[in-house]
Amino acid sequence: MSASSEGPLNLMLICGEPSGDQLGAQLMVRLKELAGDAVKFTGVGGPAMAAHGLQSLFPLDATAVMGLREVVPRIPEILRRVRTASDFALSTRPDAVVCIDSPDFTHRIAQRLHRLGANIPTVNYVAPQVWASRQYRARKMARYFDLVLALLPFETPFFETRGLRAHFVGHPVVERTDRISGGVALRERLGIAVGARVLAILPGSRMSEVRLLLPIFREAVAAISAIIPDLACIMPAVPHLAPLIRELAQGWPSPLHIVESEADKFAAFHTADAALAASGTVTTELALAGVPMVVAYRLGWLTYLLVRPIVRVPHITLVNLLLKREAVPEFIQNRCRADLLAEAVLRLLQNADARQQQKRDLREAVHLLGIDDEKPSLRAARALLDFVREGRANQRRSSGT
Numbered sequence: 352m353s354a355s356s357e358g359p360l361n362l363m364l365i366c367g368e369p370s371g372d373q374l375g376a377q378l379m380v381r382l383k384e385l386a387g388d389a390v391k392f393t394g395v396g397g398p399a400m401a402a403h404g405l406q407s408l409f410p411l412d413a414t415a416v417m418g419l420r421e422v423v424p425r426i427p428e429i430l431r432r433v434r435t436a437s438d439f440a441l442s443t444r445p446d447a448v449v450c451i452d453s454p455d456f457t458h459r460i461a462q463r464l465h466r467l468g469a470n471i472p473t474v475n476y477v478a479p480q481v482w483a484s485r486q487y488r489a490r491k492m493a494r495y496f497d498l499v500l501a502l503l504p505f506e507t508p509f510f511e512t513r514g515l516r517a518h519f520v521g522h523p524v525v526e527r528t529d530r531i532s533g534g535v536a537l538r539e540r541l542g543i544a545v546g547a548r549v550l551a552i553l554p555g556s557r558m559s560e561v562r563l564l565l566p567i568f569r570e571a572v573a574a575i576s577a578i579i580p581d582l583a584c585i586m587p588a589v590p591h592l593a594p595l596i597r598e599l600a601q602g603w604p605s606p607l608h609i610v611e612s613e614a615d616k617f618a619a620f621h622t623a624d625a626a627l628a629a630s631g632t633v634t635t636e637l638a639l640a641g642v643p644m645v646v647a648y649r650l651g652w653l654t655y656l657l658v659r660p661i662v663r664v665p666h667i668t669l670v671n672l673l674l675k676r677e678a679v680p681e682f683i684q685n686r687c688r689a690d691l692l693a694e695a696v697l698r699l700l701q702n703a704d705a706r707q708q709q710k711r712d713l714r715e716a717v718h719l720l721g722i723d724d725e726k727p728s729l730r731a732a733r734a735l736l737d738f739v740r741e742g743r744a745n746q747r748r749s750s751g752t
Contacts, residue, residue: 360386360739363445364394365436365460367453368411369556369589370632372397374477374728375451377523379403381732390736393443395436398590399613408435412591429456437463440471446739450496452477458495465495472742474735476500478510489513498738500731518734521727522720524635527617531640534622537615541608543583548624548700550575551642552586552607554596555629561592563649564629565599570689571627573604575696584608585623587616625699625706627692630667634679638670639717643709645680645695649687670716678712 362382366375376399382390383403396405409432437460440448448464448471450457461473475496481488492499493515501507502522510517543549550572554565576582584607588596593611600607610619620626620640628634630648637644646668666672668679680695682688698705721727 359388360390360736360743361443361445362390362392362394362735362739363440363443363448364392364396364400364405364451365448365457366396366400366411366451367456369397369399369591371452371457371477372399372411373632374523375400375405376403377526377728378449378451378476378731378735379405381726381728382736384729385732385736393439393445394449395432408432408439410591430459432456433459433463436460437467437469440464441467441469445471446742447472447474447735449474449476449735454479458492461495472497472739474498474500474738476731476735477502478506481509486513489515498734500734502727520731520734521724522635523727523731524632524639525717525720525722526726526728527636527639528722530613530617531621533614533618534620537585537610537618538622541583541585543606543608543622544581547581547583548579549619549622550582550584550696550700551619551623551626551628551637552584553626553628553633553637554586555631556589556592556633558592558595560629560631560648561595561599564647564687565596567647567649567687567689567692568627569600569603571692571696574689574693575700576605578697579700582606585610585619587611587619625696627696630681630683635669635717635720638679638713639722641710641713643699643706643713645682645692645699647682647687647692649684669720670713673716673719674712678709678716 364375366372375396379392379400380403392405394405395409396407397411401407448461450461464471464473473496478499478501489510490513493513496515499510499515499517501517501519504519507517507519552568554561554568572584582605584605586596586607586609588609588611590611597609600609610616620637620642623642626637626642626644628637628644628646630646634644634646648667666677666681667683668681670679671677682691
């Protein structure tokens with residue numbers, strides 16, 4: 352039995368890294384719009400969710416990691432936090448546990464609740480891309496999740512044919528359009544000359560990504576700035592990684608401005624002529640901002656050897672997956688080399704035709720993500736409330752009240 356069928360809805364939201372924290376915050380805003388004080392929140396989140404009233408059970412430092420070299424040393428702490436979160440759910444009996452992204456962490460909580468027979472409804476918001484690799488995992492998910500809130504339209508039939516209820520809500524990143532502003536003011540504040548070319552540098556939101564990619568990005572920028580001497584770089588950094596980024600970026604080969612706030616990140620996108628980015632949610636934000644980009648990614652060699660044979664998609668960037676072609680240049684693993692990255696970035700900075708073509712491609716991609724429809728987080732909130740209220744109604748019927 353879950354929470355009482357009377358009183359406010361109690362939703363336990365759980366994320367494991369900064370991108371999930373942003374999605375969780377957007378979801379909280381929409382849930383409050385629809386339900387007001389009739390919904391209460393508990394769970395695990397970061398500063399974005401805290402700004403909307405969530406008191407997190409613990410910080411995201413141990414869970415925002417990726418790759419064997421980063422994950423393995425932290426497994427004991429991650430497992431302790433899985434137990435802490437699942438024990439909290441067992442003691443508080445929320446109407447639903449909503450697992451937001453970070454499947455290596457959040458799914459373990461749903462699995463443990465299922466294994467212990469908790470009978471607490473579980474929802475996955477941002478499902479892992481099991482359609483891209485190891486598709487058998489979808490049937491496994493159906494054992495411990497009751498609903499998937501899908502970001503991409505083709506995910507709904509994929510999950511439902513494998514026994515897992517799914518509801519397409521759209522990609523929340525398209526809601527950030529209004530936040531992409533302030534580029535001129537940021538340039539003035541940072542002292543970037545009018546007319547200077549600006550390159551946004553996005554080395555990732557995980558420690559492992561930053562350690563692997565930032566040295567390669569530095570070398571690429573050295574080659575780019577040798578040809579474009581007025582180049583200025585802006586590097587948005589998530590707060591918990593800012594000290595590491597500042598340390599690794601010492602002696603950067605061109606003027607570098609590291610910014611930490613969300614507003615400055617979007618202002619950087621607003622003024623950037625191009626971007627060099629790690630694969631991830633940020634590439635979709637760049638697409639929304641219309642910033643031509645080059646995408647790079649590298650895993651530790653052991654992780655790559657394990658992952659490579661099971662990947663079933665030709666691209667890793669969402670823009671390319673949606674368009675079914677490489678509109679955005681991708682440089683993965685062995686091709687993630689400074690000389691190749693520099694060449695691709697220079698093409699965007701120096702070739703107006705190439706830059707405009709990618710801008711057209713980015714507009715097409717964000718249209719496919721639902722930018723012209725109802726806000727995805729509002730659809731997600733409505734679907735979640737309908738699901739939880741349906742569960743309460745079923746509970747009342749089964750108890751004869």
